[in-house]
């Protein structure tokens with residue numbers, strides 16, 4: 001898996017050959033070891049070049065091998081042999097050099113990169129650290145502070161930045177390989193010792209301890225319970241404070257604690273799940289492999305509220321021409337100002353020019369006649385959306401796709417008012433739409449494979465993780481969120497405070513607890529959705545007791561709080577108190593505590609002590625239970641789809657893999673037992689009744705997550 005050639009008479013060219021990314025599998029490591037030994041022994045060979053086939057240097061260790069027993073030569077001595085050899089070795093980096101790939105390049109004496117190449121040490125995103133010498137060589141090459149940044153974030157670096165940082169020696173727009181071969185001939189005879197990174201001292205600022213402490217504090221806060229970033233800081237600290245060999249020893253020790261951890265398993269599962277969700281299929285037999293997206297060049301966005309603005313910005317940032325539509329001149333002007341400001345702000349951060357030339361604004365629907373794809377983002381109101389879809393159906397060209405950004409309304413009902421239901425799909429973006437990575441593509445019962453393929457492809461162009469879901473109230477994400485929110489409210493009724501519930505969920509790893517999240521979204525948003533659903537407001541059945549709706553337990557607490565004029569962050573008062581309207585610093589509010597106490601007295605509820613375990617189990621197991629139901633109904637195609645929706649759309653901590661993966665880690669029998677326990681304690685809450693799929697899985701011995709699809713009642717029925 002490594003090809004050996006002799007070029008220009010004296011240069012040994014070693015090419016890694018393991019498509020698609022030349023990952024360092026056992027066979028590749030063996031190939032490198034053997035070819036390097038051969039080149040070192042051959043007196044005709046004066047220098048070496050290492051490159052990768054098909055324009056990719058190397059995507060790092062083969063992640064699929066991590067779950068198997070180790071075989072083949074280990075990376076550390078393989079790279080050491082390259083560095084220690086007395087013939088200069090040049091890495092010719094094209095495409096990508098990530099993880100073990102960059103570590104291999106750091107073992108080489110010189111690095112030449114193509115201008116489009118990217119490098120990085122993303123191991124931290126897999127729950128690991130760069131344990132093939134990366135934590136020791138990179139700081140010695142570029143200094144402590146930049147190495148800490150790269151290794152703790154795992155971020156990808158362009159060739160230009162790599163050159164500035166000193167990771168690569170030269171960047172070329174021509175062939176990196178040709179330049180590397182030429183370079184390898186020129187450096188023969190030059191002293192090699194200074195090029196061996198293990199022999200260098202790490203460049204450090206005067207206050208090393210201060211920098212390390214500050215970094216550790218920042219990393220701990222960002223990590224939300226993930227262990228790998230912390231281990232990365234500890235390993236890099238060793239590069240600054242210990243001799244190279246002792247640092248390598250430390251790197252290995254830290255890696256040993258991470259390698260078999262559940263966090264590493266979760267994050268590696270996420271890596272493959274993220275790629276798997278792009279391979280969609282429908283029960284009709286259509287799938288991503290046989291359904292072509294139609295080219296889309298002109299897109300329109302209808303409605304320039306928060307979502308419409310974010311979607312417009314996302315489209316422009318992806319280089320697409322956008323027609324933004326509002327109902328009147330005043331709204332159009334406001335939207336125009338805000339979209340332009342968002343694009344300018346974004347461009348400023350990236351030191352780029354905002355592509356305002358791609359934007360066009362209108363209040364005239366007739367201007368849509370040449371548009372290929374329209375995304376409706378008007379208010380979440382079925383009657384309004386139907387009216388918009390009727391109009392779109394008559395003014396747009398016959399083959400234009402009509403997409404809705406609804407967060408949970410019936411896509412089929414909207415499709416039914418058009419003359420082209422097969423061209424209607426849901427494209428559910430998450431706020432802020434130009435930032436959040438998730439896109440739920442909703443397949444209506446009449447959506448064509450071409451419409452699905454086009455929406456999925458557009459999502460990819462926007463840099464989103466697009467997940468195909470079936471059509472039901474709330475689709476996958478918001479459907480599962482409902483029991484989660486419901487449990488949080490019940491916990492308040494029973495004796496908890498917003499800060500207790502949020503504290504438990506934040507400790508679990510969410511960036512924000514449920515009540516802080518409601519304050520951020522605006523309490524009036526949920527209130528309006530509940531009003532539309534007949535759960536609050538004038539349409540409530542007057543015979544319903546205050547804590548029951550539609551035949552089941554209901555908590556009116558969020559309605560009551562909103563009706564007090566507490567709208568959340570925007571007016572500085574919600575479940576918490578904020579420093580100012582629009583402020584972000586939440587402090588517990590004694591008047592909310594008092595309100596909760598009075599509420600409990602009024603409804604004859606004796607408050608009880610609630611601990612963090614109960615909060616996590618009640619909220620998350622109820623959410624997971626609904627995930628099992630969505631799978632069984634065929635609304636979600638597989639557990640990976642649900643997990644990616646939660647990781648990318650709802651802040652589920654990646655080191656816990658997503659709700660369905662987490663259920664498997666906790667153990668399905670335990671999830672079932674605890675749900676049964678809570679269902680017994682709260683018989684009036686149907687969401688706590690364990691789903692039939694969960695029961696079937698447990699009865700079948702709790703198979704691993706990759707076997708769950710075999711147990712689905714109606715696989716893909718709604719997709």
Ligand SMILES: C/C=C(\C)C(=O)SCCNC(=O)CCNC(=O)[C@H](O)C(C)(C)COP(=O)(O)OP(=O)(O)OC[C@H]1O[C@@H](n2cnc3c(N)ncnc32)[C@H](O)[C@@H]1OP(=O)(O)O
Nearest residue numbers: 020021023059060061062063064096098099100122131275
């Ligand atoms: C200790 C640990 C050490 C020493 C490590 O090196 S850990 C690995 C560190 N490397 C990484 O984290 C890089 C992972 N790969 C990527 O980021 C990207 O794949 C890429 C930037 C290298 C290329 O991106 P792209 O062109 O978009 O292609 P895909 O991401 O779709 O990947 C194509 C298929 O290759 C599979 N793949 C990619 N990298 C690896 C890998 N390191 N090991 C095993 N398989 C890998 C990827 O899963 C795709 O296959 P499918 O999933 O589609 O079947």
